[in-house]
Amino acid sequence: MAGAFAAFSFPFSTSEAQGIMGGHVTGNVQWDGQMSRRDSVIGASDVPEKILSNARADILYTNGNFSAGLRYEGYLGPMLGFDSKYSGQGIANYFVSYKTQDFAVTAGHFYEQFGNGMTLRAYEDRFLGIDNALRGIGVMYRPFRGITLKGVLGQQRYYWETRGLVRGVDGEVSLNDLVESWSEAKTRLTLGASFVSKYEGDETVMSDIPGYKLQLPKNVGAGAVRIDLASGGFGLQAEYARKGQDPSMMNNYIYKPGEALWVSASYSQKGLSANIQAKRVDNMCFKSVRSESGEMLYINYTPAITKQHTYAFLSMYPYATQSTGEMGLQGDFMYKFKKETLLGGKYGTDVHLNASLITGLDTTIVGGKGTDGYTSSFFGTGETFYGDVSLEIAKKLSSKLKLTATYGYVLFNPVVEAHAGDIHHNHVLIADLTWKINRKNVLRFEAEWMGSDSKYTAEVDDKRCGDWIMGLVEYNFTSSWFLSLSDQYAYNDGVGNYYNISVGYTKGATRLQVGYGKQREGIICIGGVCRNVPASNGLTFSLTTSF
Amino acid sequence: MKRIILTFAATLLFGMAMAQNAKLPENVTIKTLDGKTVETSVIQNDGKPMIISFWATWCKPCNRELNAIKEVYEDWQAETGVKLVAISIDDARSSAKVRPHVDGNGWEYEVYLDPNQDFKRAMNVVNVPHTFLVNGKGEIVWQHTAYVDGSEDELFELVKKLANGEEI
Numbered sequence: 001m002a003g004a005f006a007a008f009s010f011p012f013s014t015s016e017a018q019g020i021m022g023g024h025v026t027g028n029v030q031w032d033g034q035m036s037r038r039d040s041v042i043g044a045s046d047v048p049e050k051i052l053s054n055a056r057a058d059i060l061y062t063n064g065n066f067s068a069g070l071r072y073e074g075y076l077g078p079m080l081g082f083d084s085k086y087s088g089q090g091i092a093n094y095f096v097s098y099k100t101q102d103f104a105v106t107a108g109h110f111y112e113q114f115g116n117g118m119t120l121r122a123y124e125d126r127f128l129g130i131d132n133a134l135r136g137i138g139v140m141y142r143p144f145r146g147i148t149l150k151g152v153l154g155q156q157r158y159y160w161e162t163r164g165l166v167r168g169v170d171g172e173v174s175l176n177d178l179v180e181s182w183s184e185a186k187t188r189l190t191l192g193a194s195f196v197s198k199y200e201g202d203e204t205v206m207s208d209i210p211g212y213k214l215q216l217p218k219n220v221g222a223g224a225v226r227i228d229l230a231s232g233g234f235g236l237q238a239e240y241a242r243k244g245q246d247p248s249m250m251n252n253y254i255y256k257p258g259e260a261l262w263v264s265a266s267y268s269q270k271g272l273s274a275n276i277q278a279k280r281v282d283n284m285c286f287k288s289v290r291s292e293s294g295e296m297l298y299i300n301y302t303p304a305i306t307k308q309h310t311y312a313f314l315s316m317y318p319y320a321t322q323s324t325g326e327m328g329l330q331g332d333f334m335y336k337f338k339k340e341t342l343l344g345g346k347y348g349t350d351v352h353l354n355a356s357l358i359t360g361l362d363t364t365i366v367g368g369k370g371t372d373g374y375t376s377s378f379f380g381t382g383e384t385f386y387g388d389v390s391l392e393i394a395k396k397l398s399s400k401l402k403l404t405a406t407y408g409y410v411l412f413n414p415v416v417e418a419h420a421g422d423i424h425h426n427h428v429l430i431a432d433l434t435w436k437i438n439r440k441n442v443l444r445f446e447a448e449w450m451g452s453d454s455k456y457t458a459e460v461d462d463k464r465c466g467d468w469i470m471g472l473v474e475y476n477f478t479s480s481w482f483l484s485l486s487d488q489y490a491y492n493d494g495v496g497n498y499y500n501i502s503v504g505y506t507k508g509a510t511r512l513q514v515g516y517g518k519q520r521e522g523i524i525c526i527g528g529v530c531r532n533v534p535a536s537n538g539l540t541f542s543l544t545t546s547f
Numbered sequence: 548m549k550r551i552i553l554t555f556a557a558t559l560l561f562g563m564a565m566a567q568n569a570k571l572p573e574n575v576t577i578k579t580l581d582g583k584t585v586e587t588s589v590i591q592n593d594g595k596p597m598i599i600s601f602w603a604t605w606c607k608p609c610n611r612e613l614n615a616i617k618e619v620y621e622d623w624q625a626e627t628g629v630k631l632v633a634i635s636i637d638d639a640r641s642s643a644k645v646r647p648h649v650d651g652n653g654w655e656y657e658v659y660l661d662p663n664q665d666f667k668r669a670m671n672v673v674n675v676p677h678t679f680l681v682n683g684k685g686e687i688v689w690q691h692t693a694y695v696d697g698s699e700d701e702l703f704e705l706v707k708k709l710a711n712g713e714e715i
Binding site: 024026027028030058060062065067099100101111112113116117121123126140148172174176177188190228229230233235237264266267268269270271272273274275277301303304305307308310332334335336350352402434436439440442476478479482506508509511544546547 | 569570572574576580581582583584586604605606607611638639640641643644646647648649650651652653662663664665668669670671672673674677689690691692693694695696697698700701
């Protein structure tokens with residue numbers, strides 16, 4: 001058996017694809033697992049199976065314009081943080097596709113996004129257990145140069161089933177490609193529009209008035225228009241979306257139409273850039289099943305505009321869009337002090353500043369279920385949900401030493417996670433030092449501190465509260481091996497001591513990582529979506545490979 | 548059972564002997580930084596080697612890799628004619644920040660957006676950074692995931708071999 005496994009695993013370690021009938025087979029495999037022990041201090045629960053594991057393998061066949069794919073997924077049992085509805089195994093995704101420059105058709109499971117996704121975004125994030133692939137048919141057609149039309153028809157993936165019925169069309173005009181004399185113009189202008197509709201049969205939902213049943217719309221539509229303008233160093237992108245009456249569990253069955261606006265403006269030249277984004281979202285949650293309150297069956301996506309922080313304490317309170325209603329403003333600035341200047345020094349200095357503020361809408365309640373719910377003023381703001389400021393300075397100190405120093409301030413209102421309590425105000429300091437000892441050996445040190453006005457209480461049980469310190473040491477032998485040790489410790493007003501040791505090996509596109517330690521309970525955000533992960537305590541492993 | 552295993556292993560080994568390098572896909576839709584929709588067939592370097600690097604604005608090792616190569620990119624190009632093509636997998640949340648990010652860092656690379664992650668899926672990229680080497684015939688001959696300070700030197704050794712027409 002071991003021999004068969006060796007023979008089977010061997011092709012994975014090469015970058016060469018297998019030739020079959022003139023086409024190519026490629027793919028990737030991912031296998032994660034954990035052995036978790038109970039820990040009452042951090043709140044990790046018992047795992048009856050002892051070992052939890054998620055596995056997946058994608059196999060892709062391409063031959064010229066034709067491609068086809070299959071995906072196996074197995075959750076035996078699903079890892080902590082993945083919904084128990086994933087439990088099981090089988091072929092979760094399959095498709096065939098034919099694509100030329102001007103025409104494409106895909107049948108089976110597919111992913112698609114119209115504009116910024118405000119009317120439709122079928123996507124997956126394997127690390128978060130989010131997959132709302134459409135199963136059906138998708139076509140793309142370019143009748144003239146510069147015009148792209150798309151159409152989709154399908155049902156959404158819901159764990160091991162499909163639900164809902166979604167239809168959508170999208171058109172995009174690239175004026176520089178359409179108008180011959182503009183093709184070499186310095187200014188580029190692209191316009192787009194989309195319309196998406198869902199159908200769902202009737203059901204019985206009682207209104208707030210006893211004895212009266214709600215008259216539910218069976219077809220709900222959403223449309224959007226967008227613009228993308230680029231001229232020299234300037235860029236402007238905007239999208240505006242509206243949605244018809246869509247009473248659902250998510251908005252407590254109110255009939256107010258939905259609306260969302262997103263604007264991004266930027267200027268950049270070499271070594272300098274600025275980007276400002278603004279957003280207003282009002283009752284824009286769009287799901288294919290009105291009674292679904294979980295994280296599945298979203299048809300659209302309203303991007304969070306806050307910066308995606310990656311240091312542990314800065315990302316401790318991540319922010320996800322409140323699709324029921326919010327206003328947001330975000331600014332990002334980068335500047336590079338050149339080499340051999342006063343602030344640049346011998347190697348130059350990079351400065352990165354970001355700030356954001358997200359608030360609720362200014363609303364007036366007009367009724368409950370079966371009414372419009374509330375009215376809102378367009379420019380009015382409600383309570384503060386989230387705010388942050390971060391200043392990051394990166395500097396090469398010598399040919400061997402690189403330092404990144406960061407100060408961050410985070411304001412977080414627990415109401416966005418549906419908890420009561422005071423707003424948390426946190427100050428964070430981070431030093432991240434890389435020491436390249438020689439060509440093969442690299443050490444990295446990270447020290448973080450977080451001071452907070454929040455205090456841990458047993459009633460709220462938010463284990464992020466209090467003042468924290470963290471240390472991390474990482475040793476790398478080339479890019480093949482790494483060993484890291486880290487510890488996060490609440491030294492004041494908090495609870496918890498999260499230690500972790502990890503070792504990893506990478507060869508080509510194959511990576512194996514094994515860790516032992518305590519995983520913080522809380523929200524993990526990857527790719528702009530956030531979800532709760534319960535605490536775990538024990539051994540974890542992860543194997544990924546592409547071939 | 549043993550015979551079945553041997554037959555299976557032999558079939559796979561025969562398959563290996565027949566193996567050929569996969570070509571870089573040509574008809575996957577991506578976007579330029581000024582909003583133009585193009586196909587991956589635009590990724591070309593006149594028969595010279597290419598580095599294809601999948602990255603994201605929020606990915607720290609990706610940024611370290613692209614910043615480190617920036618320091619030596621002119622020398623690499625002069626010596627081997629290599630071109631680095633950076634594919635951003637940033638989604639709607641951060642794709643509008645990619646162009647300011649590229650300019651702010653002073654990168655001179657050819658950069659494309661893959662907001663629907665079609666190219667990422669076609670190339671079987673699981674984690675970023677994920678770096679591919681493509682030879683002058685457009686074949687993917689090497690790939691690696693993860694970046695540590697200094698691994699750009701290893702990458703350049705391979706680029707030099709490719710530029711000299713050697714196998715890697």
